[in-house]
Every structure is written in C-alpha cells, then in structure tokens.
Amino acid sequence: MGAMNTALVWSATTVAVLVALAGLASTVASRRIGLVHLAGAAVLEVLLVAQAVVAAVALAGGQRPPETATFVGYLAGAVLLPVAGVLWSRTEPSRWAGTVLAVASLVTVVMVWRLVQLWEAPGG
Amino acid sequence: MAEGGRGTAPGGTAAGPGRVLVAVYAVFALAAGARAGVQLATRFSEAPVAYLLSALAAAVYVVATVALARGGRRVALAAITVELVGVLAVGVLSLTDRAAFPDETVWSAFGRGYGYVPLVLPVLGLLWLRHQARAAGRS
Numbered sequence: 212m213g214a215m216n217t218a219l220v221w222s223a224t225t226v227a228v229l230v231a232l233a234g235l236a237s238t239v240a241s242r243r244i245g246l247v248h249l250a251g252a253a254v255l256e257v258l259l260v261a262q263a264v265v266a267a268v269a270l271a272g273g274q275r276p277p278e279t280a281t282f283v284g285y286l287a288g289a290v291l292l293p294v295a296g297v298l299w300s301r302t303e304p305s306r307w308a309g310t311v312l313a314v315a316s317l318v319t320v321v322m323v324w325r326l327v328q329l330w331e332a333p334g335g
Numbered sequence: 336m337a338e339g340g341r342g343t344a345p346g347g348t349a350a351g352p353g354r355v356l357v358a359v360y361a362v363f364a365l366a367a368g369a370r371a372g373v374q375l376a377t378r379f380s381e382a383p384v385a386y387l388l389s390a391l392a393a394a395v396y397v398v399a400t401v402a403l404a405r406g407g408r409r410v411a412l413a414a415i416t417v418e419l420v421g422v423l424a425v426g427v428l429s430l431t432d433r434a435a436f437p438d439e440t441v442w443s444a445f446g447r448g449y450g451y452v453p454l455v456l457p458v459l460g461l462l463w464l465r466h467q468a469r470a471a472g473r474s
Contacts, residue, residue, distance in 0.1 A: 278373075280373060281373060284369050284373075288365065288369075295361075296358070299354065299357075299358055300354070303350070303351075303354045305350070305351050307351045307352055307354055307355055308354070310352075310355045311354050311355050311358045314355060314358045314359055314362070315358065318362050
C-alpha cells in the first residue's frame with residue numbers, strides 16, 4: 212500500500228469499529244460515554260498519528276499519489292476526526308454522546324479507506 | 336459555548352440527537368467544502384455550473400451546521416430546505432444531463448457517492464426542527 216501501512220490501516224479500522232459499537236451500545240443502554248470509549252478513541256488516535264507519520268515520510272521521500280492535495284487533506288482530516296468526536300461528545304450530557312462518537316469513528320474508517328484508494332489510484 | 340444555545344427550547348437544536356445531527360452536518364460541511372475547493376481551484380472551466388453548485392452545497396452545509404449548533408432554528412430551517420431542494424434538483428439533473436456534471440459532487444445522483452446520506456440528512460434535519468418547534472411550543 213505504499214504510504215498506507217496495511218497493519219496500521221486494519222488495526223485503525225478494527226479499533227474504530229469497536230469504538231463505534233461501544234458508542235452505539237451506550238446510546239442503546241441510555242448511558243453516557245465512559246472510560247472505555249475514551250481509551251478506545253485514544254488508541255485510534257495513536258494509530259492514526261502513526262499512519263500519518265508513515266505517510267508523511269513516504270511523501271517526504273518523493274512518493275506522490277495522483278491527487279496529492281486531496282490525499283493530504285484526508286490525512287489531516289482523519290487525524291483530527293477522533294479528537295473532534297471526543298470533544299463534541301464530551302459536552303453532551305445525554306446518551307447521545309455515544310452516537311456522536313460512533314459517527315466520528317465510522318467517518319474515520321471511511322476516510323482511512325479513501326486514503327488507501329487515493330494512494331493506490333493509477334497516476335493520471 | 337453556552338449550553339442549550341439561545342432562545343430555544345430546553346436542550347435546543349444541538350442537544351441530544353441534535354448533537355449527532357450537528358456532527359454529521361459538520362462532516363459534510365468539511366467534505367463538500369474541501370471537494371468544492373479542489374474542483375474550483377483546479378478544474379473550474381470544465382464544468383462551471385456543477386462546481387458552483389458544489390460550492391453552494393458546501394455553503395449550505397456550513398450554514399446548517401452553525402445554525403443547528405447555535406440553536407438558530409429559522410436559519411437552520413432555511414438552509415436545510417435549500418439543501419433538500421438542492422439534492423433533489425442536482426440528483427435529477429446529474430442523471431438526465433450527464434454532460435453538465437462530469438465530476439461527482441456531493442449531491443450528484445442524490446448523493447450516491449456518499450451512501451445517499453445527503454438525501455436522508457435534510458429529511459432528518461427537518462423532522463428534528465419540527466420536533467424542536469413543538470417542544471418550544473409546549474414549554
């Protein structure tokens with residue numbers, strides 16, 4: 212995958228899906244988000260930052276996806292999303308905080324796989 | 336941010352399920368904005384109408400996000416109505432007049448490229464605003 216590390220992509224996907232499930236579970240159970248959610252989001256963030264560093268090294272090394280600007284935009288967005296999701300859900304005192312976190316996590320998954328696509332796209 | 340916004344029902348448009356709505360709108364504001372920015376900056380001459388509509392979509396999402404987040408029900412209603420009309424109009428046009436829409440926009444083919452979320456979102460938004468208006472009427 213070039214700048215996209217297979218292990219990091221899959222572990223980020225797995226963690227993000229787990230965080231999303233935990234978030235939805237807390238909404239269904241009428242509970243606020245707890246330490247589990249925050250820890251999960253933190254692990255996701257670490258994986259995303261690691262992936263961003265790998266991609267930055269590849270870019271600095273001269274490798275370029277066809278749409279570099281879009282790729283960098285998605286990369287920055289993916290790194291910021293879990294942080295934004297946690298902040299926005301932490302200020303929600305109701306059970307819906309979990310769904311907010313789930314939305315942020317699932318969008319992160321979409322963005323990570325868009326990054327993979329963007330990197331592997333044939334040069335144009 | 337002041338909890339519950341100003342002049343709204345207890346909770347307001349950004350509380351409870353509304354907070355989820357604001358999150359989704361924010362994602363679309365960013366996605367549509369970034370996409371429109373790239374299109375306008377790099378390929379504007381190829382399809383000016385489509386790319387200007389793309390930019391309009393982005394603006395509508397930004398306005399809707401801010402209005403919902405701050406409890407501005409009237410502005411939110413206007414923005415989300417424009418959004419619904421836009422996704423339906425661009426959805427039809429992009430399927431009937433492919434030449435005018437060579438590149439995907441958020442609203443192309445009723446938002447197919449985004450899992451049809453752009454089509455469902457304004458409906459949810461309008462339902463939520465109606466719910467909020469009723470809650471405000473009761474209190």
